[in-house]
Amino acid sequence: MSDLPEQVGRRLSQLRDGQGMSLSELARRAGIGKGTLSELESGRRNPTLETLYALTTALGTHLTAVLSAPVEHAELSGTAVDARLIERFEDGAAVTEVFRIRIRAGQRQQSGAHTAGATEHLVVVTGTALVGPATAPLQAGPGGHVEWAADVPHVYGAPSGDVEAVLVVRYPTTEMRQATTEVRLETTAVRDPSATN
Known part of the structure; x- marks a missing residue:
């Protein structure tokens, strides 16, 4: 393109x-x-x-x-990942992007934190992937599924051979991020033992 x-x-x-x-x-x-x-x-x-x-x-x-x-249906590449967008879906709750990706053998790619509340889900087709939070990556082999919070720095790696996978990235809408934050604040306030009525 x-x-x-x-x-x-x-x-x-x-x-x-x-x-x-x-x-x-x-x-x-x-x-x-x-x-x-x-x-x-x-x-x-x-x-x-x-x-x-x-x-x-x-x-x-x-x-x-x-x-x-x-x-x-753009094809993009990074240090270790080749990605092809295959679907994008948007509703009131989130924008969801589906990519077919290849993680190149022996490579590792660092990804910065995405917007608040973003999550990623990887289903491995072939190979063994080392993905997820940069501080504690997770391993998945063929047929395996890994999910992680993508609003923190995270990595993609293929320690032994190319990895073929499907990656789903979900970004909550601004309204959903605000609602989640409000619920967290309310929950924190309710659970705070020092709070008085």
Whole structure:
């Protein structure tokens, strides 16, 4: 898809402008160089998975927000992961993205935290994957399933041979994140033994 960089660049620029954020501010929040972001927005640079996740997280949105309709089945690559978006579903509760991925043998890819409440689910088709929280990755073999909170730094690795898998990433909507936070606060208040009536 030769026009992927141009389309992603346009969407990044639109999302950034829509939030009234400067190029410098988005680059700072995403932890990437201002020159890199400028090249991405102008379509002169191919985006990597790591960079797109950093940018979409800094913008408070999901990965597919930068993929407009003509590139919805985009193929993206990172340090260790090749991913092809196969489905995107949105309802009132969440945006769910389904990817067919390959984790390359002997490689390890670090992914920064996604937006609050995001989760990932991996079903391994072939190979053995080492994935999940960066501090305590989980292992899964063929037919195995692993899930983890993706709002913390996490990793993807293939210690012995390529891994083929299906990855589901679920981002709760802003309303759902707020409701979850309110429930957590209410639960904390109820369970606080020092609270008085």
